[in-house]
Amino acid sequence: MLRHGSRLLGVVRAGAYALYEKPVFPVSGTDQVYGVNATRFLADNDAAEQLVLSLYGSLAVAMTPNTFVAGEAASVAPLAGSHYRSMYLPPNGASNAAFLQTLRALLVHETRDAEGAPVGLELGFATPRPWLRAGRRIAVRRAPTSFGPVSFSVEARTDTILATVDVPARPAPKSLKLRLRLPRGQLVESAAVNGKPVEPRPGEKLGETIDLSGLGGQLEVIVRYGSRRPASSAGLTAVKRLRIRYVAHDGRPSSATVVLPAWYGPAANPPLPLIISPHGRSLSGRANSILWGNLPGRGSFAVVNPDARGRRVVGHSWGYAGHVADLARMPEILRTTVPWLRIDRRKLYAFGGSMGGQETLLLLARYPKLLAGAAAFSSVTDLALQYRNFNRLRCNNACRTLLGEHYGSSLRALARREIGGGPGTSPGAYAARSPITHEGAIARSCVPLQLWWSVADQIVIDQQSQSGKLFWDLRRLNPAATVEAFVGFWIHSAEMRARTGLPLALSRFGLLPAASAWQTVRRVSPPAGSVCVPG
Structure with missing residues (x-):
């Protein structure tokens, strides 16, 4: 039947000769008055996809828009002098009944024996x-x-x-x-x-x-x-990016960039691990998403990269509590904005570099039961110390021309605007945004934590007093804490890249196969045999 053109968009084909003044073969039309028996035939032969096509095809081409009136026949080939299609003898009860019969066949179908006697029911077939x-x-x-x-x-x-x-x-x-x-x-x-x-x-x-x-x-x-991941995607490591919008802590609209495996979608959506990845100062969620390369495709996980919203300054949140609360809401935000994205709630992680590393640590401290692991790269852990070190940051002539002043002075002014003053006038505000203040909560959480830093960092200067101090404080506060350090010699945040340290960091959490360091890295592992008990 299908090979001989018996149906058009699920509707019965016919000549519709009565509609054409001088019909010349091949004229073309539809005649859904015969759709009742066509539907019965399709249901008897379990042709589910053809029945679905008949249902929506009837609405689309066999009935008038919005009023849903059907005639005995309808034109398909152009009618001379007419801009629109035409119907023959509407309304027609049998044609309208064909739609209802199709709807019923989708939901309830009676099976019959060779004598035509009913023997069974098929529901939702x-x-x-x-x-x-x-x-x-x-x-x-x-x-x-x-x-x-x-x-x-x-x-x-x-x-x-x-x-x-x-x-x-x-x-x-x-x-x-x-x-x-x-x-x-x-x-x-x-x-x-x-x-x-x-x-x-x-x-x-x-x-x-x-x-x-x-x-x-x-x-x-x-x-x-x-x-499950479709078999046809075996070996596929490409990714795709989605931009979502949500209402931030201050009631204003904000956005995030979500990175997913290219094969993932509404029709193939197994639960995925989710990484919450706050970005560094002056970057954006989109820029941060580029750092991940094709790793989400290789490891079959999702990464959400929210745009930072501080108390006063967009893009310079510096660990503001409202933004950290937004980070904690990311799984729920994704549930409402991308409903087909299914998250494995047992596998939520946080990865961030620089200011994003600072906020990763604050997220862990404030929401310890949320995460299965965290990795902080080139992080600020003492914000007051970083404020004092701003004037030590190097700035070339082009930098001075762009800013109109020394780099450090510009950053200090920005920090005072966002935080509400300097460390001398607002020490509590700086302490609240410093992970070092919350080191006790981090140590007691027993959440696996990676701290990455460089002894050559020229942005977060003196990392031994920042990430290094936090690491050894955590070891002192809880010798069994599942925290490990990765120390090397690289420029600021260079380790948080798809081609540098991210594969190794992800492999430590089982999100990628075992990987090696891209350069010499000193690793300090948790004590062997220790068992951390959350406090």
Whole structure:
């Protein structure tokens, strides 16, 4: 039938000769008055995709827009002198009934034996797959059948389908089956009927069709489903970027850049580990996302890179509590802005460099139960000390021309504006934004932590008094703390790149296969055999 052009967009093809003044073959039209029996034929042959096409095709090309009136036939080939398509003898009850018959066949279909006697019911055998996206529900109430009224409902949740079926009993159908047509890429993992697990036949996998034959009364069906990385993406390491918008701590709009494996999407969305990655001073979430290269594609994880919003200065949050709270909200923000992105809540991490490293440490200190691990690169841990060291930062002639003043003086003025004064006048504000102040909470958290720093850092000067001091303080406060140090000789934040230290840092958390350092790095590991107990 399909090879011979019997259907157009799921609607029955016909000559529609009555609409053409002087029909000359091949004229072309549709005649959905014959759609009733076409639908029955498709349902009898379990042609689910063709039934879905018929449902939406009827709405699109066999009915008038918005009023949903159908005629016996409709034109397809142009009509001389007409700008629009034309119908023959509208309204036509049989054509309109074809749409309703198709809708019913999607939801409830009676099977018959060779003599035409009804023998069974097929429920939900041809529903469009998007109808069972998470958060959606299908319900049929007292649909008439040869066995009496049948009712059922199907509710889709994030990884579970809950279905109830009221089995008709006069007489009971010999065969009763329920099909759950999940969105593409989703697979049934387990099923139970009234608490009893459904076992597939030997040599077969559990599918979308659940056999309920021989059962009566009200049945409760619970199905667990999930998705896997498609086999066609094997070896694919490309990534894609999404920009999301959300309301920040100050009630104003903000944005973040999300990096995902290129193969990941609504139809293939297994739960992924998530890395929250605050950016460094003067950067943006988009710029920070570039540092990750194709690593999310290689390791199959997601990275969210929020734009920094400080108390007063955009892009220079310097550990402001409101922005750190926004970082902690990222999993929930992603749930509402990218609903098809599924996050493995057991695998939330934070990675940040420079100011982003400072905020990574503050996130760990304030929300210790949120994270499974954290890595801070070239971080500021004592903000008051960094403020005093601003005047030691080097600035060439081009830098002075751009700023109109010394680099350090400009940064100090920016810090006073954001924080509310200098360390001399607002010591508490600087302490609140300094991870060193919260070292006790970090030590007690027992969250695996990596601290990376360079003895050659010319931005966070004297790192031994910043990241180095924090590391040894954590060891002193909790000798069993799962904190390790990576110390080397590189320029500021150079270690937080896809081609430098990130592969090694990710491998320490099992997010990438084992990797080696790109240059000589001194590593100080946690004490062997120690067991950290959160305090």
